[in-house]
Amino acid sequence: MQRKISSPSLLLFIVLVAFPQISETIYTPSLPDTAKSLHTTGNAIQLTLSIYFLGFAVGVFCWGRLSDSIGRRPALLWGILVYILGSLGCYLSGSAEWLLVCRFIQAFGASTGSVVTQTILRESIDGAKRHAVFAQISAALAFTPAIGPLIGGWVDQVFGFRAVFFTLVVMGAAIFVYTMASLPETRVSTSSGIRTFSIAKRLISDKRVWAFGFLIGATNGILFSYYAEAPFIFIEYFHISPGVFGFLGIFVALSSIIGAMLSKKLLNRVPAEKIIFLGSLVTMTGAVCLTVLALYGVSPSAAGLAFMIASIFILLLGIGMAIPNCLSLALVNYGDVLGTAGAIFGLGYYVVVSLITSGMSYLHDGSLLTMPIYFLLLAISMAFVSKKL
Numbered sequence: 001m002q003r004k005i006s007s008p009s010l011l012l013f014i015v016l017v018a019f020p021q022i023s024e025t026i027y028t029p030s031l032p033d034t035a036k037s038l039h040t041t042g043n044a045i046q047l048t049l050s051i052y053f054l055g056f057a058v059g060v061f062c063w064g065r066l067s068d069s070i071g072r073r074p075a076l077l078w079g080i081l082v083y084i085l086g087s088l089g090c091y092l093s094g095s096a097e098w099l100l101v102c103r104f105i106q107a108f109g110a111s112t113g114s115v116v117t118q119t120i121l122r123e124s125i126d127g128a129k130r131h132a133v134f135a136q137i138s139a140a141l142a143f144t145p146a147i148g149p150l151i152g153g154w155v156d157q158v159f160g161f162r163a164v165f166f167t168l169v170v171m172g173a174a175i176f177v178y179t180m181a182s183l184p185e186t187r188v189s190t191s192s193g194i195r196t197f198s199i200a201k202r203l204i205s206d207k208r209v210w211a212f213g214f215l216i217g218a219t220n221g222i223l224f225s226y227y228a229e230a231p232f233i234f235i236e237y238f239h240i241s242p243g244v245f246g247f248l249g250i251f252v253a254l255s256s257i258i259g260a261m262l263s264k265k266l267l268n269r270v271p272a273e274k275i276i277f278l279g280s281l282v283t284m285t286g287a288v289c290l291t292v293l294a295l296y297g298v299s300p301s302a303a304g305l306a307f308m309i310a311s312i313f314i315l316l317l318g319i320g321m322a323i324p325n326c327l328s329l330a331l332v333n334y335g336d337v338l339g340t341a342g343a344i345f346g347l348g349y350y351v352v353v354s355l356i357t358s359g360m361s362y363l364h365d366g367s368l369l370t371m372p373i374y375f376l377l378l379a380i381s382m383a384f385v386s387k388k389l
Contacts, residue, residue: 012182014137016076016117018144019175020110023087023168024052025148025249028227029242030161032235037161040096046228046361048096048103050354053224055104057350059111064343065196067116073185079112080179084172086110091165106168115343124186146253149227153246199340203348211385212330213345215276217352218382219319219326222283222375224353225360226252226312229371233308237368238300248309255313259320272325273389279322280386284379286315290372298368315375322382 027034028049035045059079067075086106093099121137152164203209234245259282263275270278289311298304334341356378363370 009182010137012178013117013121014141015175015178016113017137018113018141019171020056020107020113021141021144022148022151022171023083023106023110024049024224025144025227026152026155026168027148027161027164028231029149029153029235029245030156030164031228031231033156033242034099034161038093038096038099042232042366043361043364044096046364047358048099049224049228050357050361051100051103052107053350053354053357055107056111056114057347057354059108060115060346060350061343062108063112064115064119064340064346067112067119071185072116072120073179073183076112076116076179076183077176079109079116080172080176081109083109083112084169084176087165087168087172091162091169115346118342120183120186143253146249149249150246153242153244157241157243196340196344199334200344203334203341203344206333208333208389209330209345211389212326213349214352214385215280215322215326215382216330217349218356218378219283219323220349220353221356222378223252223316223319225357225371225374226316228357228360229364230312232364232366233368233371234305236366238305238308240305251309251313252316255316256320259317259322260324262317263321263324266321272329273386276322276325276389277383277386279318279320279325280379280382282318282321283315284318284376284383286311286313286318287372287376287379289314291369291376294367294369294372315379318379322386 031042031045034048035042038045063075063079083106086102086104086109089102090099090106093102151167155163155167230248231242231245234240234248235242259279263279266275266278290308293304293307293311298308331341331345360371360374363374
């Protein structure tokens with residue numbers, strides 16, 4: 001008889017899934033300050049965002065597989081410890097190169113909160129209750145893009161960029177203690193020798209998996225490329241403070257929430273694939289608006305700032321419509337090997353996110369036009385791919 005698995009609390013689920021996202025966005029208001037403090041370029045500092053996703057991609061695969069061998073609880077605790085060490089290394093960094101290394105380590109550890117927590121949720125909660133918990137977690141996660149910059153902006157403004165990383169060290173230590181005290185082991189048996197390479201081959205030969213991998217990577221790539229470029233636009237061009245910039249994260253959260261709600265409402269009448277295409281078109285519209293503003297020389301005034309924020313809202317609204325449906329449909333044909341397939345798929349699309357954010361850091365040149373054109377090209381590609389689903 002299979003033993004009954006204890007289910008962790010909803011709060012613990014939310015904390016474990018949310019802290020990797022907060023760790024990524026909390027640092028974004030500090031990018032200009034960090035570049036100046038470490039005597040490096042904006043291009044080099046933006047790479048600390050793309051390297052985060054590369055470390056996350058590797059971590060998703062490694063911790064997912066390791067949790068089958070040593071258990072869910074040990075994998076999470078070890079991952080959080082690695083995260084704390086990486087955050088401490090970021091705090092002590094004296095050069096952009098060292099910061100890049102430590103950001104990779106930080107992300108590698110943080111990824112355990114994503115992949116292992118989802119595994120725990122799937123195996124400890126059944127049926128309709130699991131769907132309800134996923135919905136509650138998704139609602140909470142919609143606010144993490146706002147929480148990170150809001151905290152990071154004010155911490156950077158008052159104490160400097162290093163204090164942002166020290167905040168993450170303290171947060172990581174608190175999460176480690178909370179997890180150790182509250183998380184039961186949910187694994188019921190050791191891994192049965194899942195054929196990783198055969199599953200990878202199956203995924204690689206599936207054109208829909210490639211399409212969804214690109215779409216998820218592109219939507220997240222646009223979102224986090226925005227976080228990489230936006231501080232330089234709003235803080236240096238519009239001359240707002242890091243603290244005020246942090247409040248702009250509220251618009252990101254609202255656009256994502258409204259996009260997800262609109263998607264949910266449309267699902268009663270429109271196929272999910274069609275909603276992904278519509279989301280791509282909305283994203284393209286936002287990119288066109290940004291491009292027009294940049295071409296005609298948006299002024300660094302209150303009106304110019306309002307037009308810029310409105311265009312970004314439209315762009316991210318489309319992403320909010322597309323992402324949930326891409327995630328829902330991507331692995332519908334892999335229910336028999338969902339854990340391993342999810343780890344391999346996650347590795348793939350996080351590499352895409354890393355490449356796209358690296359492209360933004362490479363293209364960064366201080367121009368208002370660079371980001372809109374980059375986003376427009378990505379949105380056109382998304383529309384082309386989603387049209388063929």
